Amino acid sequence: MAYADDYVLGRALSDSVRLDAQHLLWKLHTGYTLHPQIPVRADMKVAELGTGTAIWLFDLSKDLPPATQLHGFDISGDQFPAPELWPSNVSLGLLNSLVDPPPSLTGQYDVVHVRMWASNIKDGNLAPLVSHIAKLLKPGGYVQWEEADLVHQVIAGAKAERFGEKVPALFRKAGLDYSWASAIHDHLEQARLGVLESRTDRFQPFLVQKCTDTYLLALAEILRGIGLTCAEDVLPLLREREADLRELSALHNKGIIYNWSPIKSLAQKGE
Template structure:
């Protein structure tokens, strides 16, 4: 993989609205636990495991999914994680022998050495990664990584269909949704993802939108509130000066909401889990 890394685009700055600090990484790892509790698996059980299986994760973040999965699969399986930034990667000396992590802009053409190489591509929590409707382009980029008949496993947060309880939480949701619209954070594409994948040349094997169970609702609330704090901070970094006051006011309201998050407040998004297969 060292040769591949040299061909990949390194982006020093990007408009990723979430954070990449230690607390942000801990939030990502906690979300991995949430998905694991909800789905009951890391790699979808309908994906056949063979000795020479090659798996890629696009937008790997802390690589927690890859690290967890590596313990469950034969050591001959290759797991490669890619992200726009390496700031959240564990130190290389901590990587399992069959794991490699590299830099990659998912919207660029993949290097020829990676085209058609993977049996499985995994994506998770891309909901806040789009300023515009770039999903069809991303789907085609991901498809290029896959072998004919390869699988895409995608888990994401449907923020348009939420489970929110508590008057303070409901009031905050209305205010922050107005901010999302103002700054072109459009989350409507998530619920349309199965149709987009079909149009992009995939057959949908499974699409699940069951809500989190009662024993998972608090973990979702905790991680979601932390993510909202990151999003507000990200908007402030990119927003014009006249927007800073309203962002700060929302941050204060969010801090108050965090103090009450164990007092009957539920602030959950709807999980969307998709397994699809490359029709080519």
């Protein structure tokens, strides 16, 4: 089944490489793939929503028992690797995670993983996604969520600071609201998921460049996506920010810092 979607980021080769680089960024930041508080069982079932290239699942598959079932879901399969390359305990399929899951998936998973949905939530309403997560989980199951806070950023360098001051106006005109990320824990609690961890960090110095590089690539994708759907009166502002971003990208390894803040959340469904 194919789904219509308004995903603002890209799904081309460079966009997929950027996703894989972000996985490395997250793993070096957290020190794990599966949160260490989540118990591993031989027969556990794990789902990832918005799996993209499935890099998190592929990485996790080698660390879990062979009988573990790892299911990756996305609204588009354009970034899925060829099926013959999937690990034996991984399967990938299409699913809209902003509506109720089908009965065949309800209450099936020990773990649901969510990462970097910042540009997928257009109106700040997390309720559909969190409800979907809660319905997928078994009693006692865990949601592991890593998110990018694009509002509370770490920025240094004159051009980076100017860009950081200007680009929010474009996002507002394009209907992109990133303010919800800092309240993920509240939404989880409202869905009666017990929050075990919720913290916002900064990247260690050796990861600052990696975040800057991948963020600048993601911003280019976002601006391209805005250009495909925006109203005519938004185009002049968009072209200005695209020119600014090209200048900023040329300075990516020359002392500028343009980082989002990493958010880590872990919650558990009641028994």
